[in-house]
Amino acid sequence: MGDGTRGHLRTASRGRFHGPRHHHAPSGNRLLTDIMERFELLVVGCMVLVNAIFAAYEIALASVSTARLRSLVESGHTGARSALLMKDGMEKSLAVVQLGITLVGLIAGATGGATAGRDIAPLFESIGFSPGAAQGLAITWVVVPLTIITIIIGELVPKLFAIRHKEWVCLELSPFMRSFAAVSWPIVWLLESSASGLMALSERIWRPQSHWAGRSEAAEILELRSMASLARASRLIGDREERIIVGAARLASRQLGEIMLPAEHISMLELTEPLSACLVTAHLDMHTRFPVARRKGDPQSIVGYVTIKDIIAVLRFSPHEPSLSGILRAIPDLRDDMPISSALERLLREHTHIALVRDASGRVAGLITLEDIVEELLGDIQDEYDLLPIHVVRSGNGWVVGGGAGLAKYRDLSAIDLARKELPESVHNISGWIIHHLGVSPRGGETVEASGVRAVVRKVRRQRVLEAFLERLPTNEP
Structure with missing residues (x-):
């Protein structure tokens, strides 16, 4: 075989050997390109989800209370201790979250930018745009949809979820966040230190006005x-x-003057009054503590207070020398502009249930009791004497009637219509009827004559008639 023939065969052989490989190369490039595109899309999707995790944890950790986390730790919930440690070090936790969000954003942006430069920019160049303009349009084409997806899926949805399920998010993610903080501690330390230093510097340069503190407290x-x-x-x-x-x-925001019993409504005893008469007054007014005044009915002359137990004890053990002065207790004075919370602390500290309330001039403006303050917390406290009785019982020529008895019930039993004259809608029982005709808060022993009836107040409780005696007026009386 000649040299020419061997050369021809070698050439043909090389052609047969290299030809197929040259033919299949474009197909391999396309496959590799498809794999890279799918991988980049997967990376961007994963970064959006990781961003959602950091965003959810940030809002959940800020929303959950330290007290609640301590309770979960005591209950032995998994992840609660890690969550509490992250909550206690809030500056460090925020640095960890911000570092994670920043890294995720950089990776997603770099991946999206590479895709824009390799695959999308040539499309814009093919329709006549310059390379620079095509590159800018390609980046915009990628960034805008990616930003919208990140805002919705990576920020809004996870934050709303975290607000509704903050405890679950904190407990599930805190162990991972602590591990991430341990791995990246140099960067976290740098971020935390820088933020704390700048915060301290800004607080020294910019000092908030004092009135902002009040607004913050109200908020x-x-x-x-x-x-x-x-x-x-x-x-x-x-x-x-x-x-x-x-x-x-x-x-803390309300004052004693708003809840005190006004001075003109204070039930009091006279210092020189016999104890037997004081006991009758106590029985009629149904209180357990009574201020004692030097002058009858004058709240400005109050010198102390006594309890019903002390009166009974003196009458029992010293019946021959009974005296209010011997059982008189000191009564504290409080200002009417004092916060209710401060008044509560004062009463508890001095172990007393009653105090006088004075105005700026020093005059007695009213009376406050521990029960009044407690009712601000719990609402109206009704004991066995607060529920007005509804009995209507025949007694001699008249009727002993409970203050809660309705006017219609009394009419049906006594054939006396107390509502024959027009009355306000609020007047529907005996107590309201008597108070309406008196025009002032009732006191034991007071009398009302109206609608052909004489009503004598027998017992009073908190400016309401607990019990009264009603009898028909003689025909020769008005």
Whole structure:
């Protein structure tokens, strides 16, 4: 075989060997390109999901309360201890979250930018755009949809989810976040230190005005009320517990003058009055503590107070030398502009249940009791004497009637219509009828004559008639 023939065969052989490989190369490039595109899309999707995790954890950790996390730790919930440690170091936790979000954003942006430069920019160049313009349009084409997806899936949805399920998010993600913080501690330390230093510098340069503190306190009280309402709506607490929380929040912002019993309505005893008469007064007014005044009915001359137990004890053990002065107790004075919370602390500290309230000039403006303050927390407290009785019992020529007895019931039993004259809608029982005709708060022994009836007040409780004696007026009387 000649050299020419061998050369030809070698050439043909090389052609047969290299030809197929040259033919299949474009197909392999396309496959590799498809794999890279799918991988880049997967990376971007994963980064959006990781961003959602960091965003959810950030809002959940900021929303959950430290007290609640401590309770979960005591209950032995998994992840609660890690969550509490992250909550206690809030500056470090925010640095960890921000580092994670920044890294995720950089990776997603770099991946999207590479895709834009390799695959999308040539499309714009093919329709006549310059390379620079095509590159800018390609980046915009990638960034805008990626931004919208990140905002919705990576920010809004996870944050809304975290607000509704903050405890679950904190407990599930805190162990991972602590591990991430341990791995990246040099960067986290740098971010935390820089942020703390700049914060301290800004606080030295910019000092808030004093009135902002008051607004912040009011906002915190409003937030407390909102949290109580949310807890009730979530059935974590009941209506009564919510009222207690709201009432406690109001104590510091309200003054004694708003809840005190006015001076003209104070039931008091006279210092020189016989103890037997004092006992009758106590029985009629149904109180357990009575201020004692030097001059009858003058609240400005109050010198102390006595209890019904002390009166009974003196009458029992010293019946021959009974005296109010011997059992008189000191009564504290409080200013009418004092916050209710401060008054509560004062009463508890001095172990007393009653105090006089004085105005700026030093005059007695009213009376406050520990029960009045407690009612601001719990609502109206009714004991066995607060529920007006409804009995109507025949007694001689008249009737002993409970203050809660309705006018219609009394009419049916006595054939006397007390409502024959037009009355306000609020007057529907004997107590209201007597108070309406008196025009002032009732006192034991006072008399009302109206509608052909004489009503004698027998017992009073908290400015309401507990019991009265009613009899028909003789025809020769008006």
